[in-house]
Amino acid sequence: xxxxxxxxxxxxxxxxxxxxxxxxxxxxxxxxxxxxxxxxxxxxxxxxxxxxxxxxxxxxxxxxxxxxxxxxxxxxxxxxxxxxxxxxxxxxxxxxxxxxxxxxxxxxxxxxxxxxxxxxxxxxxxxxxxxxxxxxxxxxxxxxxxxxxxxxxxxxxxxxxxxxxxxxxxxxxxxxxxxxxxxxxxxxxxxxxxxxxxxxxxxxxxxxxxxxxxxxxxxxxxxxxxxxxxxxxxxxxxxxxxxxxxxxxxxxxxxxxxxxxxxxxxxxxxxxxxxxxxxxxxxxxxxxxxxxxxxxxxxxxxxxxxxxxxxxxxxxxxxxxxxxxxxxxxxxxxxxx
Amino acid sequence: xxxxxxxxxxxxxxxxxxxxxxxxxxxxxxxxxxxxxxxxxxxxxxxxxxxxxxxxxxxxxxxxxxxxxxxxxxxxxxxxxxxxxxxxxxxxxxxxxxxxxxxxxxxxxxxxxxxxxxxxxxxxxxxxxxxxxxxxxxxxxxxxxxxxxxxxxxxxxxxxxxxxxxxxxxxxxxxxxxxxxxxxxxxxxxxxxxxxxxxxxxxxxxxxxxxxxxxxxxxxxxxxxxxxxxxxxxxxxxxxxxxxxxxxxxxxxxxxxxxxxxxxxxxxxxxxxxxxxxxxxxxxxxxxxxxxxxxxxxxxxxxxxxxx
Numbered sequence: 001x002x003x004x005x006x007x008x009x010x011x012x013x014x015x016x017x018x019x020x021x022x023x024x025x026x027x028x029x030x031x032x033x034x035x036x037x038x039x040x041x042x043x044x045x046x047x048x049x050x051x052x053x054x055x056x057x058x059x060x061x062x063x064x065x066x067x068x069x070x071x072x073x074x075x076x077x078x079x080x081x082x083x084x085x086x087x088x089x090x091x092x093x094x095x096x097x098x099x100x101x102x103x104x105x106x107x108x109x110x111x112x113x114x115x116x117x118x119x120x121x122x123x124x125x126x127x128x129x130x131x132x133x134x135x136x137x138x139x140x141x142x143x144x145x146x147x148x149x150x151x152x153x154x155x156x157x158x159x160x161x162x163x164x165x166x167x168x169x170x171x172x173x174x175x176x177x178x179x180x181x182x183x184x185x186x187x188x189x190x191x192x193x194x195x196x197x198x199x200x201x202x203x204x205x206x207x208x209x210x211x212x213x214x215x216x217x218x219x220x221x222x223x224x225x226x227x228x229x230x231x232x233x234x235x236x237x238x239x240x241x242x243x244x245x246x247x248x249x250x251x252x253x254x255x256x257x258x259x260x261x262x263x264x265x266x267x268x269x270x271x272x273x274x275x276x277x278x279x280x281x282x283x284x285x286x287x288x289x290x291x292x293x294x295x296x297x298x299x300x301x302x303x304x305x306x307x308x309x310x311x312x313x314x315x316x317x318x319x320x321x322x323x324x325x326x327x328x329x330x331x332x333x334x335x336x337x
Numbered sequence: 338x339x340x341x342x343x344x345x346x347x348x349x350x351x352x353x354x355x356x357x358x359x360x361x362x363x364x365x366x367x368x369x370x371x372x373x374x375x376x377x378x379x380x381x382x383x384x385x386x387x388x389x390x391x392x393x394x395x396x397x398x399x400x401x402x403x404x405x406x407x408x409x410x411x412x413x414x415x416x417x418x419x420x421x422x423x424x425x426x427x428x429x430x431x432x433x434x435x436x437x438x439x440x441x442x443x444x445x446x447x448x449x450x451x452x453x454x455x456x457x458x459x460x461x462x463x464x465x466x467x468x469x470x471x472x473x474x475x476x477x478x479x480x481x482x483x484x485x486x487x488x489x490x491x492x493x494x495x496x497x498x499x500x501x502x503x504x505x506x507x508x509x510x511x512x513x514x515x516x517x518x519x520x521x522x523x524x525x526x527x528x529x530x531x532x533x534x535x536x537x538x539x540x541x542x543x544x545x546x547x548x549x550x551x552x553x554x555x556x557x558x559x560x561x562x563x564x565x566x567x568x569x570x571x572x573x574x575x576x577x578x579x580x581x582x583x584x585x586x587x588x589x590x591x592x593x594x595x596x597x598x599x600x601x602x603x604x605x606x607x608x609x610x611x612x613x614x615x616x617x618x619x620x621x622x623x624x625x626x627x628x629x630x631x632x633x634x635x636x637x638x639x640x641x642x643x644x645x
Contacts, residue, residue, distance in 0.1 A: 011481065018482040026494060036498055168373075172623035174574045176581050177597055177615035180604060184612075188605045195604075275487025279578050283601075293490060294582060297497045305494045312487045320485070 004328060012321045019313045020103060023306045024067050028060065037112075037300060070102030108307035111296070118303035122289055122311055128198065129288035132281070133273035135204055136212030141266060144216045145255075148223025152231065153250055163220060170217030179210040179283035196285035211280040215269040222265050226258035233257070271319050275312040364635045377627030384621050388440040395434040396422070400589045403429040408607040424609040426599050432610065435591040436617050442585070442592045443621065446507055446576040451565045453511040458518025459561055463553050465519065466526025467545075476519070483516045492575065496584045503586050510575055518564055522557045529556055559636040566629035570622040577618055593618045 027033040034051035042050075051057050055066060066074045101107035108118040144167075151163040186206060187195040194203055230236065231254050239253045240246075278290030285291060289308050296304035368374055387394055397419060406415060406429030413421045423432040465476040492509050499505040529535060530553070538552050579585045580594025588595065593614045600611025 011478070014478055015481045015485055018478065019485060022482070022486060022491075026491075026498060029495070030498060168626065169619070169623060172570060172626050173619050174577055174594075174615070174622070176578060177611070177618065180597060180601065180611045180615065184604050184608050188608075276489055278487075278489045278493065279582065282582060290490070294493065297493060298583070302494075302498075305490075309486065309490055309494065312490060313485045316485045316487065 001328065005325060008321060008324055012317050015317055016314060019310060019317070020068065021064075023103075023310045023313075024064055026306060026309070027302055028063075032056075037302060039300075066102070068102050068104050070105065070107065073102065103310065108310070109303040111301055111304050113296075113299050113301045118301075118307040119311070121304060122292065122307045125287060125289045125292045126311065128286065129274065129277060129281070129290065132204065132207055132211060132277050132286060132288055133270060135208040136273055136277070137215060137266060137270045139208050140212040140215040140219055140269065144219035145223055145262075148220045149227055149250065149255060151220070151224040152227030155228065160224075163224070167217040167220040170213050170220075173213060175210050175213050176279045176283050178213055179206070179280060182206045182210060183283075198287050207277075207280050207284040207286045210283065211273060211277045215266075215273065218269065219262065219265055223258065223262055226261055227254055230254045230258045267319075267323050271316050274319070275316055364632070367635045368631065371631055373627045374631035377624035377631070380620055380624035381628065384440050384617075384624070385444065387437050388444045391438045391441065395437045396420070397431040397434045399430060399434040399438040399591050401430060405429065408603060408610065410607070411609050423613045424607070426596070426610050427603060427607075432596070432613055435596060436593070436614055439591040439593045439596060439614065440617075440621075442503070442580075442590060443573050443576060443618070445503070446510065447569050447572040449507045450510040450514060450572045450576075451569050453507065454514035454568075455518055455561055455565055457511070458515035459522050459554070459557065461515065462519040462522025463526050463549055463557070466523040467530055467549060467553060469527075473523070476523070480516045480520060483513060486513075488513050489575070489578065492579065493582055493584055496579055501579070501584045501587055506576060506579060506584075506586065510572055514568060514572065517568060518561055521560055521564060525557050525560060526553055529553055563629065563633045563636055566625060566632050570625040570629070573618070573622055573625070 027036060030036060032047075032051075033056050034047050034054065037054075038047050038050055055063060055071070058066075062074065062078070106119050110116065111118045111121055114121060147163045147167070151160045154160055183195050183206065186193045193206055197203060227250075231250075233254075235257075236249060236253055239249045244253070277286075277288060278293065280286065281288045281290035282294045289312065293305055293308045296302070296308075368378075406413070406421070406425045408427055409421060409425045409429070411422060411424040413424060415421070421431050421433070423436070426432060426435070461476055465473045492513070495509045496505055499509070535548060535552050538548050543552070576585065577592065577594030577597070580592040581598045583598060585592045585595050596614040597611050597618075600607070600609075600614075603610050
């Protein structure tokens, strides 16, 4: 058990290291990061100067080391002294941006547009994304479990058909389009709910329904198929022949036993939603990480993008680790091979 | 975990048994009893024909702008007697014609991305599963990493950095999707390689390449076809999401996602701009998904939850 925990943590650690490589490579992939960061109308000399200033002209391993551990640390390690940036032809503002503590210490540099640390800005928006993801999952559970159970209980009746067709559509509907339809109907036509922003609790209703659509459809289908499987089991037949009331058979005997894979899927969907409400946030101008990133991309504000990708990936790895360790603790039958 | 479990029963080559109906015949037999799959087949056929010969079906020029026709409702007829069946957008372009031409980008991106990711994923999966050891460990960690990175977030950033073009969009989508194939194929190969026909081939002196190509590859084809179909719909949605966020194939090329984005500013005055492209997009994805469900049940009934 202890060996398993250690190995599992080590794995997560490696994965997180690889994620940092990806985040670092994002800007390097075109071969000329300075050109991506500078405004389109900049001259070649300006781009070259900026490239030198930011250290993009240095060898990749050194750039990566600076990205990880900070400029000063690497300079001290390589040169034996902290190299001061010559601020003669560079304004102080830019000098601030160049010198970071490194991502290991949570410093992804400054947001170009907002002039504050990028990670701080991402963390500021993160609670809104978490709130949206959790609300979406709660709505998904509230709809999908009754729908799946009813569907299986009344197999091949109109209830089952409606639920099956509904979840098939739910899986096929692009959620940003659903978002637009909801705005047309509830905000424009009925005037009940706001179109965008987050000023009071009911602002979350439309975004949460939109983001949770896919999860709802998937969980409904899984609950239905699991229930159908379990309802064939001997213990269900035994319970029935003992004269247990049908609704008790379904809730207590069947649903409980059908719930293990469902819990797994719910966890999985939550993980996906934490990193995947980007489009929904963009539709409803929901002030979460996704909205921040879409806005940052249109302003070429890449430190924010890098910080956001790193944070959300880290959260995903962390949540997965916790889930796996919980599993090992809850179910001793799991073999750790 | 579900994936691992469903892999414990490998398909065997039943050479000793008399040949039953082929998989194709079984699929066709099953199709007759599945109206949704027939519906899916009909819709997707129509969309493909539309994408192949858009000029035949498109009533008007999809990029012809005229601000005199600014956001006209469905059924609008201009002074020249041309009818705009689904209305016009904010630049006076015919929405029906744009939907028909827009099918091209969706299908090209979807199909190409599925093919590229399939080739990479199958190769990586077979190699990881067959060789095991450190090769498998490295590939498994790469898969873990790729799974952890939030896909949409990375996709929009990469497309923005590389520049939105057809090629870059396809590459970015394919570079994430191959892991789905790799995971499943790896699992299948892990159990397949313990089979007698593989061990026998090895004993008979077959080269490794030969074993990979002629013994393992044919046995993972049906699984990968199912994944490909189930993922085609998602690829189409992701392409339209990128277009929706302004990171799709640049204008004036019509894309469904781009049309939805156009309609965003006119939800209160011209709902038709965002309604109709969305309907076509949804039914296209729906029909692909219906086909995927059918193929999964026919080709690989054990694979109940595999590509989820």
